[in-house]
Amino acid sequence: MRKYAVEIQGLYKRFGSQQVLDGIDLKVPEGSVLALLGPNGAGKTTLVNIMSTLVTPDAGTLLINGYDVSRERQKVQQSISLTGQFAAVDEVLTAEENLRMICRLSGLTGAEARIRSTELLAYFDLASARSKRAGTFSGGMKRRLDLAISLVVPKPVLFLDEPTTGLDTRSRRALWDMILQLKSQGITIVLTTQYLEEADQLADRIAVLDGGHIVAEGSPEELKSRVGGEVLELRNAEDEVIHRIPTSGSIGDVANTLQELMRQLPTETRVGIHRPNMDEVFIALTEKKMEEIV
Numbered sequence: 250m251r252k253y254a255v256e257i258q259g260l261y262k263r264f265g266s267q268q269v270l271d272g273i274d275l276k277v278p279e280g281s282v283l284a285l286l287g288p289n290g291a292g293k294t295t296l297v298n299i300m301s302t303l304v305t306p307d308a309g310t311l312l313i314n315g316y317d318v319s320r321e322r323q324k325v326q327q328s329i330s331l332t333g334q335f336a337a338v339d340e341v342l343t344a345e346e347n348l349r350m351i352c353r354l355s356g357l358t359g360a361e362a363r364i365r366s367t368e369l370l371a372y373f374d375l376a377s378a379r380s381k382r383a384g385t386f387s388g389g390m391k392r393r394l395d396l397a398i399s400l401v402v403p404k405p406v407l408f409l410d411e412p413t414t415g416l417d418t419r420s421r422r423a424l425w426d427m428i429l430q431l432k433s434q435g436i437t438i439v440l441t442t443q444y445l446e447e448a449d450q451l452a453d454r455i456a457v458l459d460g461g462h463i464v465a466e467g468s469p470e471e472l473k474s475r476v477g478g479e480v481l482e483l484r485n486a487e488d489e490v491i492h493r494i495p496t497s498g499s500i501g502d503v504a505n506t507l508q509e510l511m512r513q514l515p516t517e518t519r520v521g522i523h524r525p526n527m528d529e530v531f532i533a534l535t536e537k538k539m540e541e542i543v
């Protein structure tokens with residue numbers, strides 16, 4: 250059995266004088282979710298476009314589902330689905346017409362197309378809107394239809410470029426559930442996102458792209474522990490942080506630390522445990538890179 254759905258080695262891409270990708274190495278295990286994070290313009294979309302054969306790299310080896318992107322392009326294309334930043338739905342057609350059209354273009358017969366469209370409309374909670382024109386849909390409905398379209402014929406690897414940008418919290422969470430369901434079916438998912446919480450919630454591994462390099466890669470917990478562990482945070486009555494003390498978080502450690510502090514601090518001092526969040530991880534990792542560059 251193959252271990253990685255995506256294997257990238259020594260990938261370079263330049264646009265004009267700008268070296269957008271400057272030696273990328275990346276592996277994505279089969280059946281996992283990888284989130285690509287990075288500041289605006291870091292090259293996330295370029296990397297997804299290269300993986301999905303839309304853009305040709307200047308150098309590097311890319312295997313998708315075991316196929317070489319430069320030598321087995323068609324095999325790669327048969328292995329992937331892509332949902333880009335801009336919904337690919339035809340707004341003049343209804344939800345069902347959109348799906349049936351893509352089903353037919355994918356080689357399904359009329360009867361198969363009808364069955365598959367009905368399945369996907371139900372799966373993506375669009376059955377009641379099947380006869381409405383996509384142009385009248387909310388952003389969340391359009392995104393769900395877009396995702397349904399990209400899954401007409403299930404493929405082992407799914408690329409999602411900013412799948413929830415512009416969605417409200419409820420629609421975003423609904424889409425997260427769907428992405429996790431696809432993962433549970435064994436689909437490998439590579440997504441880019443501007444939302445750090447999204448990466449934290451969905452991704453098995455996160456790769457942070459900055460200055461053309463992957464500056465960090467690991468599970469959300471690994472990345473958080475790289476920017477520091479848990480701290481006991483003590484605040485005064487004005488809610489200002491007065492102490493930050495590293496802790497293991499165990500009841501014994503917390504009790505010992507508090508016993509010492511209780512002799513010195515007013516009883517109204519408030520205490521909480523703070524864990525690094527993805528925002529802090531992102532800022533620390535991308536700032537470090539900036540410092541190295543300067």
Ligand SMILES: Nc1ncnc2c1ncn2[C@@H]1O[C@H](COP(=O)(O)OP(=O)(O)OP(=O)(O)O)[C@@H](O)[C@H]1O
Nearest residue numbers: 264265267269287288289290291292293294295296
């Ligand atoms: N076809 C192109 N021609 C010239 N420059 C390009 C092209 N595509 C991307 N770029 C440049 O490459 C850089 C990376 O762009 P890309 O869209 O990959 O970044 P991104 O990380 O996805 O950004 P964002 O978070 O803003 O979507 C940008 O500076 C962009 O202007």
